[in-house]
Amino acid sequence: MSVYAGPVQDLIDELGRLPGVGPKSAQRIAFYLLKLPTADATRLADAITEVKARVAFCERCFNIAEGPECGICSDPRRDTHLICVVEEPRDIVAVEKTGEFRGRYHVLQGAISPIEGIGPDQLKVAELVARLEPEDVTEVILCTNPNIEGEATAMYLSRLLKPLGLKVTRIASGLPVGGDLEYADELTLGRALEGRRELEPDGD
């Protein structure tokens, strides 16, 4: 049952659909916006309209793009045989910062989460498979988050892609640099032990 008059309730409903905003917060934000000077409120509305009009998702990799393709996909220097699969566009920023990856990306726009009822059909999985042949992809690097949803997504994709004759790799989720061993949880430590490498005989 709605307590507020039409437009106010509409605003609360819309805000309540944003990620991480519960009914109480939606109400609080709505009343904040009501008190805002018209110019400020219009600027916010314009920013939303503008971003929806000018920015969309890349037709190829579902990164954020200002044209049909994102800056990375339209860069001829990128290695097209290599795809790094991430959950969200912001993960691309993190990988790009390393300067270590010269291939292209594929954004799933989420991760498999059985408890939320999110399976592969809700993600850009079919779109990833459709890219493999035309782009002559030889290696897919699974760069999903090291949490249960990201692990489930990586396991699913690896099972889906390996039979296609591709090299499928998963980023190592080892011990964070700067973290203390005593704080490492058992699962991370166990996996890191399995993925251990031989040290050079002369040290370093």
Place this chain on the structure above:
Amino acid sequence: MQLYRDQGVVLRTWKLGEADRIVVLMTKGHGKVRAVAKGVRKTRSKFGSRLEPTSHIAVQLYPGRELDTVTQVDSIDHFRAIRDDLDLLARAVPLLEAVDQLALEGEPNRRLYEMLVGALRTLADEGSPLVVPGFFLKALALEGFRPVVDHCVSCGATEDLVAFDEDAGGVLCRSCRRGGAISPDALSLLQRILGGQLGSALSEPPGPASHEVEVLATRLLEHHLERRLRSVDVGLAG
């Protein structure tokens, strides 16, 4: 407000703000607990991956008005076999969702907690297809909704039981039949699960009867909860 310690299983988590998570726990002594884990999404978090769904943990919490705060976590069992196997994970999550629906905040339910830990352990060790339906049926029995499987719910006949109806709450004989059909093998599995022979039922190899029991137990639980379980059938089966 006093710090308290308990053991629990992480049922689900969701993101809060930039680096925090809300975790929902089924605890041994405090029923369902919702708590915030601060900084858990940072890679240097001391909580690491201990606060992921399915993890069995010993936890220290600080009570709050709406949410408690996790101050310390130790791992009891992270059920690695489940975490590293998509099929097992796909079956573990409905257990967590069912407990999230059945358990209440501030109402201790030690039996349900123990059943959940037991089911996760069995799933990790043996992976039997009947772990999940067995858990659903036992949980319903614990709630006081034990389905009748030994005699016809309508006339009491013990022979020729051929149908199962969740509205009626059990099996029906040929002359009273309504609801869906049930095979003799599936009926025998139901009787063993609810008749104190869960262990022997779990050792049965997967087959049409165990699949039938799986579907039936899910339907029965959903009927009791008056909602669908979202984590069943998300399309992970390989």
